[in-house]
Amino acid sequence: IVLKKFIDQGKIRYIGISNETAWGLLKFLELSKLHNLPRIVSVQNSYNLLNRTYEIALAEISIREKSRLLVNSPLAFGILTGKYRNNQIPKGSRTELFGEYHRYFKKLSLLAAEEYFNIAKKHMISFTQLSLAFVNQQPFVTSTLVGATTMKQLKELFWLKMAKLI
Numbered sequence: 001i002v003l004k005k006f007i008d009q010g011k012i013r014y015i016g017i018s019n020e021t022a023w024g025l026l027k028f029l030e031l032s033k034l035h036n037l038p039r040i041v042s043v044q045n046s047y048n049l050l051n052r053t054y055e056i057a058l059a060e061i062s063i064r065e066k067s068r069l070l071v072n073s074p075l076a077f078g079i080l081t082g083k084y085r086n087n088q089i090p091k092g093s094r095t096e097l098f099g100e101y102h103r104y105f106k107k108l109s110l111l112a113a114e115e116y117f118n119i120a121k122k123h124m125i126s127f128t129q130l131s132l133a134f135v136n137q138q139p140f141v142t143s144t145l146v147g148a149t150t151m152k153q154l155k156e157l158f159w160l161k162m163a164k165l166i
Contacts, residue, residue, distance in 0.1 A: 004037050016042035016070060022057035029065055039067065042142060046073040049080055049116055049134055050109050059140045068142035071135050075146065079104045079113050080131035092149070128156055 006012045017028060020043050028040045043062065047054045047069060054069060062068050075081050078094060084105075089096050095105075103109075120130035135144055148154045
């Protein structure tokens, strides 16, 4: 009810949810219809080449209900950029600053990341380009949240934006 007031007052345009399950999204949509409240238009969940759980049930709901994914962590905490290959931990990286994000620093995740890296190399594109292109070509994705901490990263993201890959 409060969010509807904010929309009516012009303070916000739309509402979304974060880190939600398929059941949770459906429940929000059901309640908004039942009580004539604003619909959830986006779900901000993690989605990338190493974490594709969104595809299990949420993807279909997103498409059918027009409540699309706002991708969080498309580069898997940097694993899908190649900067942590061969057990490297670059100075100033999130991993150096905050420790390993255990979801992605597992043996099978790192092996999969290495295979994806080889695919990018074979096609002469950066690992970041491959990773973001995969995410952004999905029909249930509306936008991607990317983080950059260096000018080099910003330049690559700018190039990807200009090439309409993100």
